Amino acid sequence: MKKNLISVIILALVFANVVLTGLMVFTILPETQKANSLIENVASAINLELKNGSGATTADVPIENIETYQLKDGEKTTMTINLAKDEDGSSHFAVLGISLSLDKTSEGYTKYGTAALDEKSTIILNDINDIVRQYTIEQFNADTDGVKKAILKDIQNMFGKDFVIGVNFSTVQTQ
CATH class of the missing domain: 3.30.479.30 (Band 7 domain)
Structure with a gap:
């Protein structure tokens, strides 16, 4: 009886873990993708400013x-x-x-x-x-x-x- 009760509790915890993991994936992942997109845009803007500020050199051009x-x-x-x-x-x-x-x-x-x-x-x-x-x-x-x-x-x-x-x-x- 104890083994069955422990198995049921473990199964319930595994199920709860799967549900919470799925919930996290569907709620946090889109926000993370938006944040990554914003970071990429800012990084590319900074890179353009740095490149525009210094100008090209002969080492940069084939x-x-x-x-x-x-x-x-x-x-x-x-x-x-x-x-x-x-x-x-x-x-x-x-x-x-x-x-x-x-x-x-x-x-x-x-x-x-x-x-x-x-x-x-x-x-x-x-x-x-x-x-x-x-x-x-x-x-x-x-x-x-x-x-x-x-x-x-x-x-x-x-x-x-x-x-x-x-x-x-x-x-x-x-x-």
Whole structure:
């Protein structure tokens, strides 16, 4: 008699467990799915903001989608820029050959293309001149990547963050 009573109690508890589990599945699961959807939407919005804020880099774009554009000052492919004076007051200059890395798949490329860079090359070269002039020869030689980043940021402010994705120095001579 005790074994039958215990079996009936266990069976009743198992049945109650199944009913409560089913109730939980049908009441909590839809709310969990809605919460997951909301979290995914927020995460994608944050990801878009982060990507939009930083701009693409040459590491983010496959090499077959990158086009290089050589900046020219007339027929010259290099430009000579006076650097900031040293502490001792001596003058120095840098001779730079500058090219830009363009993302061929970006909206900016279809909107501007290389024709816009041809038209605006004097503005771009002037901005590069203004940026490089701020550095002394020691600062320039110690942090050429910082100079490239400053130039890239300025050009991305002109054309948008997804069009120009890199600045390259093909020639660097300082004296």
